[in-house]
Amino acid sequence: xxxxxxxxxxxxxxxxxALLVRAEDLPTxxxxxxxxxxxxxxxxxxxxxxxxxxxxDVLTSKFGYVGASSRPDADVDxxxxxxxxxxxxxxxxxxxxxxxxxxxxxxxxxxLVPAVEPVxxxxxxxxxxxxxIVARVEVSGGRPKTAGTTHIDGVPGTGSPILLxxxxxxxxxxxxxxxxxxRRDQAHVPGVGLVEYSVVDIAGMQVFVxxxxxxxxxxxxxxxxxxxxxxxxxxEFLRGKVAVDLGFxxxxxxxxxxxxxxxxxIVVGAPMDWRLYGSNEPRPADSCDLAARCVFNGQVHKAxxxxxxxxxxxxxxxxxxxVHDIVRPEAGDSGIYRVGHPGGTLSVEVELSESGxxxxxxxxxxxxxxxRIFEGTVFAEPSRLPWAGEQSHVVNESGHHAQ
Numbered sequence: 001x002x003x004x005x006x007x008x009x010x011x012x013x014x015x016x017x018a019l020l021v022r023a024e025d026l027p028t029x030x031x032x033x034x035x036x037x038x039x040x041x042x043x044x045x046x047x048x049x050x051x052x053x054x055x056x057d058v059l060t061s062k063f064g065y066v067g068a069s070s071r072p073d074a075d076v077d078x079x080x081x082x083x084x085x086x087x088x089x090x091x092x093x094x095x096x097x098x099x100x101x102x103x104x105x106x107x108x109x110x111x112l113v114p115a116v117e118p119v120x121x122x123x124x125x126x127x128x129x130x131x132x133i134v135a136r137v138e139v140s141g142g143r144p145k146t147a148g149t150t151h152i153d154g155v156p157g158t159g160s161p162i163l164l165x166x167x168x169x170x171x172x173x174x175x176x177x178x179x180x181x182x183r184r185d186q187a188h189v190p191g192v193g194l195v196e197y198s199v200v201d202i203a204g205m206q207v208f209v210x211x212x213x214x215x216x217x218x219x220x221x222x223x224x225x226x227x228x229x230x231x232x233x234x235x236e237f238l239r240g241k242v243a244v245d246l247g248f249x250x251x252x253x254x255x256x257x258x259x260x261x262x263x264x265x266i267v268v269g270a271p272m273d274w275r276l277y278g279s280n281e282p283r284p285a286d287s288c289d290l291a292a293r294c295v296f297n298g299q300v301h302k303a304x305x306x307x308x309x310x311x312x313x314x315x316x317x318x319x320x321x322x323v324h325d326i327v328r329p330e331a332g333d334s335g336i337y338r339v340g341h342p343g344g345t346l347s348v349e350v351e352l353s354e355s356g357x358x359x360x361x362x363x364x365x366x367x368x369x370x371x372r373i374f375e376g377t378v379f380a381e382p383s384r385l386p387w388a389g390e391q392s393h394v395v396n397e398s399g400h401h402a403q
Contacts (some may be wrong), residue, residue, distance in 0.1 A: 002382070004027055004380045009106065015152070015304070016096060018062035023077070036384060037380055039088055040384040044085055064081070066107060068194075072122065075122050076360050080092070080100075093261050093262040095203065095204065101306070101370045104136075121135070129169065131168060131203075133166055134168075135165075136204075148369070151246075152343020161367045165364070170202040183319075184321060187242075191230065197322060210269070215291070218268050219274040220304055239255065265309055267293050268322065289316070292308070313349075351363040361402075379380045
């Protein structure tokens with residue numbers, strides 16, 4: 001049998017990279033079969049992902065498919081999947097805010113949304129969460145601009161700004177901005193003791209803890225944290241407990257298998273000098289309003305997820321949360337919260353409206369850049385696709401064929 005080929009485009013969105021495919025070009029709509037195809041395409045499970053397009057990093061083992069919107073208040077549907085690297089896992093529970101920044105320019109490039117100069121507004125319906133995020137893309141000559149003066153930490157050079165507004169993405173996973181009903185909760189973590197934490201759900205659901213409770217500062221290099229496996233285990237215990245309490249897992253022991261990415265664990269600390277991951281470039285404490293590290297199953301995000309930055313900024317603005325206790329007090333004066341992460345600083349603009357116990361998000365926006373890197377045909381080995389059978393030469397519905 002020949003290899004199964006599917007048309008796709010590789011985009012860098014924010015600090016992530018993903019293979020994007022039009023919904024009509026998917027080789028199958030069966031979820032189980034699609035997961036087998038994704039694992040084959042990305043070369044998983046394998047620590048190097050040497051036999052696929054994955055880059056052996058959580059930031060590059062990402063996938064999305066895009067199609068016409070299924071609802072009247074959006075222009076396109078976007079479905080995201082996080083692909084496991086050294087384990088056969090495909091997680092559909094999150095949206096990935098960085099990859100989200102590539103969806104609007106992709107939709108314009110693919111003709112799914114008409115280009116309007118100078119700025120095209122694209123309403124993206126994320127099917128993972130059921131939320132609509134509004135993206136504003138600069139357009140020139142009928143195409144999304146890539147050149148510009150906007151620099152985002154974690155990405156070399158500069159590009160054209162893409163503004164993402166997440167204000168309508170509150171309650172993305174639970175329907176509530178504060179899933180537990182509280183701004184702060186407590187749990188007993190073996191080896192740590194009683195730990196205070198806050199859970200915020202906007203763009204994604206995250207559990208926030210003070211870094212010092214786990215013997216950290218929040219400004220460590222990712223490798224430093226990953227070398228202390230007991231820290232990862234303790235954080236995973238707490239994350240697992242939250243997942244169980246909110247109905248995403250049946251037990252703490254099985255939480256990673258049942259809900260690996262919901263919630264993330266994010267440790268936060270007071271601003272302090274740190275060095276950037278990879279380059280070792282120094283950054284002064286006054287260039288951020290708080291330090292944060294995103295940890296999942298002992299691994300540390302080498303930059304910071306957009307779906308983590310939005311809730312951390314909202315938590316920083318919300319009095320009574322663990323994050324609000326730590327953030328630089330004057331940060332709220334401008335409404336912009338600067339999150340210090342391994343790759344640099346990520347700024348989020350937040351405005352909240354509070355009435356009694358009710359909290360509404362008026363604004364939650366950040367700026368990213370994106371770039372189309374490659375387009376062509378991605379091939380999957382048919383021996384890994386038992387469902388393909390003799391149909392493996394039929395590539396997709398748009399008529400592209402395997403070689």
